Amino acid sequence: MKTFGRYLSYRLRQSWIRTLIFAVLSISLSQSVIRNELESSFPESGLYILAIILGIFCTVIPMLELGEYKNRRNLDALYSFAISRKKLALLHYLSGWIQVTVIYTATYLFACLTLVTHDSPFQLIYLLPYYFLSLCVGLIMYSFFLFFFGEANSETDGVLFCVLGIFWFSAIVGLGEELLFGAVRFSRLWVWVYDPLDYLTSLFEYWIHSPETISWGAETALEEWYMFIPWGAIGIACSVGYFFTFSRKPAEKNGDISNSWFGYRTMIPIYGFFLASISLKWIFVTILMLAGYFIYRRSFKLKKSDLIVLGVAMLAAMIFGI
Amino acid sequence: MIEIKNLSHSLGEKQVLSNVNLTLKEGGVMGLVGINGAGKSTLLRLIAGVYVPDAGEIVCDGASLHNAVARKDIFFLSDDPYYTISTTGKSLLRLYRVFYPQLDVEIFRRYMSEFGLDEKKPIRNFSKGMRRQLYVALALSVRPKYLLLDEAFDGLDPLARLAFKRAINRAVEEDGTGVLISSHSLRELEDFCDCYALIDNMTVADSGDISEHVNRFCKFQLAFLEEFDESIFDGFPTASIEKSGRFVRVVLQGRSDEMRPLLEALHPAIFEEMPMDFEEMFIYEVGERGYLQ
Numbered sequence: 384m385k386t387f388g389r390y391l392s393y394r395l396r397q398s399w400i401r402t403l404i405f406a407v408l409s410i411s412l413s414q415s416v417i418r419n420e421l422e423s424s425f426p427e428s429g430l431y432i433l434a435i436i437l438g439i440f441c442t443v444i445p446m447l448e449l450g451e452y453k454n455r456r457n458l459d460a461l462y463s464f465a466i467s468r469k470k471l472a473l474l475h476y477l478s479g480w481i482q483v484t485v486i487y488t489a490t491y492l493f494a495c496l497t498l499v500t501h502d503s504p505f506q507l508i509y510l511l512p513y514y515f516l517s518l519c520v521g522l523i524m525y526s527f528f529l530f531f532f533g534e535a536n537s538e539t540d541g542v543l544f545c546v547l548g549i550f551w552f553s554a555i556v557g558l559g560e561e562l563l564f565g566a567v568r569f570s571r572l573w574v575w576v577y578d579p580l581d582y583l584t585s586l587f588e589y590w591i592h593s594p595e596t597i598s599w600g601a602e603t604a605l606e607e608w609y610m611f612i613p614w615g616a617i618g619i620a621c622s623v624g625y626f627f628t629f630s631r632k633p634a635e636k637n638g639d640i641s642n643s644w645f646g647y648r649t650m651i652p653i654y655g656f657f658l659a660s661i662s663l664k665w666i667f668v669t670i671l672m673l674a675g676y677f678i679y680r681r682s683f684k685l686k687k688s689d690l691i692v693l694g695v696a697m698l699a700a701m702i703f704g705i
Numbered sequence: 706m707i708e709i710k711n712l713s714h715s716l717g718e719k720q721v722l723s724n725v726n727l728t729l730k731e732g733g734v735m736g737l738v739g740i741n742g743a744g745k746s747t748l749l750r751l752i753a754g755v756y757v758p759d760a761g762e763i764v765c766d767g768a769s770l771h772n773a774v775a776r777k778d779i780f781f782l783s784d785d786p787y788y789t790i791s792t793t794g795k796s797l798l799r800l801y802r803v804f805y806p807q808l809d810v811e812i813f814r815r816y817m818s819e820f821g822l823d824e825k826k827p828i829r830n831f832s833k834g835m836r837r838q839l840y841v842a843l844a845l846s847v848r849p850k851y852l853l854l855d856e857a858f859d860g861l862d863p864l865a866r867l868a869f870k871r872a873i874n875r876a877v878e879e880d881g882t883g884v885l886i887s888s889h890s891l892r893e894l895e896d897f898c899d900c901y902a903l904i905d906n907m908t909v910a911d912s913g914d915i916s917e918h919v920n921r922f923c924k925f926q927l928a929f930l931e932e933f934d935e936s937i938f939d940g941f942p943t944a945s946i947e948k949s950g951r952f953v954r955v956v957l958q959g960r961s962d963e964m965r966p967l968l969e970a971l972h973p974a975i976f977e978e979m980p981m982d983f984e985e986m987f988i989y990e991v992g993e994r995g996y997l998q
Contacts, residue, residue, distance in 0.1 A: 386804060389803045396799075456783070460781075634755050
């Protein structure tokens with residue numbers, strides 16, 4: 384455990400300048416937005432900017448934290464150290480999350496200070512539970528991106544997995560709904576990974592804004608509370624998946640084609656299916672899917688299985704689209 | 706002592722190592738040789754814990770290297786060592802001190818100054834040889850029990866090679882470090898390795914004392930007064946024959962004292978034994994295995 388503590392402390396010391404820069408940028412941005420909101424004719428709390436900042440860093444920090452593991456050269460050193468991969472996985476999970484929390488907390492505290500010192504009509508007491516709940520929701524997003532980035536074998540694939548993964552879970556459920564009921568129902572309420580934070584922030588904006596709007600806003604917003612169940616489960620699954628992948632992924636796979644089921648392999652046909660069935664632009668979507676496969680295979684030479692999957696996705700989209 | 710027992714490993718679908726058995730002793734320097742793609746780097750990565758073996762076991766002083774803690778006594782210097790955009794010698798020192806608390810900063814600085822390197826400069830601006838020198842300084846300042854070096858001489862200029870060899874010898878003599886070193890520069894290996902392991906056909910095809918092994922071949926230069934045909938060596942255990950006019954250079958598999966009378970029986974006008982080195986021995990050894998045309 385001594386080595387673990389020393390390495391965690393080393394990682395945090397190595398990243399403190401980056402964390403400081405991110406915190407300063409976030410504080411500047413949030414202050415500018417909140418002050419503008421307060422000075423407008425219809426003052427708002429500007430809580431959404433805190434959510435945006437949390438969303439951005441829950442996306443970016445996992446990529447920065449695991450980026451060095453996408454380079455075969457680095458793995459020769461990092462995996463030869465006297466620390467187990469399970470501990471390394473935990474260490475990066477903690478190190479990244481500490482950075483997110485520090486940036487977000489600093490931004491949040493400055494935002495609170497500005498709101499408190501201005502003569503605003505807000506119920507500022509709601510800021511406190513918002514902080515803790517937003518961090519809990521942030522942890523879902525953080526685990527999500529850590530998992531998707533970790534599934535890739537290169538940095539570029541990792542970034543693309545994160546970007547494409549944003550809609551992945553709802554797309555999977557949506558596909559199931561489409562096949563079972565012929566239309567998406569449940570999954571349209573939780574389309575992307577930022578939805579829980581968006582929902583939470585909207586709810587607290589109602590509560591903070593004015594006591595008159597509490598019942599109306601809360602009633603409307605609370606209707607969709609159950610979205611936290613799938614997203615909470617996804618957050619836990621992503622954390623478990625991240626630890627599993629990190630500790631078991633062979634170093635020699637690094638730099639190879641990213642062949643994970645949580646990547647191009649499923650994303651290209653599923654997104655292709657949805658795009659084609661909604662837009663009905665078959666040729667355009669086919670070209671997009673082909674481009675996806677070229678990126679996936681890092682070659683213009685595709686496998687027979689890729690073409691079969693592409694064909695099946697387009698055929699299914701035609702049947703459902705028409 | 707590092708013991709490799711029945712080790713097998715594949716990279717993707719390709720089997721790279723199969724049933725490898727090898728022992729590296731403390732205070733010994735073993736050269737790991739083999740043709741490109743033989744599996745030398747894979748073997749070093751397996752020992753270092755970078756790769757997890759498909760089968761078999763690697764034991765370091767009684768503890769399985771599958772257990773990360775046992776790796777504290779091993780320093781692995783890969784052919785392309787770690788650095789990021791912001792890495793400097795100083796930051797590497799901080800990183801390695803986390804895992805090797807015994808790292809001696811004075812030794813590191815002494816070697817850095819010997820190699821003429823600035824620890825505050827980003828490594829990304831260093832040449833390959835300079836990066837390797839920096840890592841050599843780091844490896845020696847850690848004073849590990851076992852040192853694994855992949856393509857150790859790659860990118861080093863002759864002076865740096867000399868300094869490197871001296872430093873390794875010092876580590877072996879003073880600290881009893883066990884060194885496993887892979888290189889294609891066999892003449893360099895011969896200088897300071899006391900034993901070798903030849904990786905071929907996915908396993909350790911041959912191993913042992915270098916000087917004993919070199920003596921398994923002998924080389925002679927002969928000249929005859931009359932024209933002659935190479936067939937006069939039929940029945941000899943020849944590894945190589947190079948004929949030029951009435952001169953011939955012949956490499957025979959066997960001890961020189963056994964071969965000498967056989968050659969003398971051919972009544973050459975000039976008869977001279979020439980020294981064999983490890984690199985020549987390697988060429989004949991892999992030639993026998995069908996790699997050379």
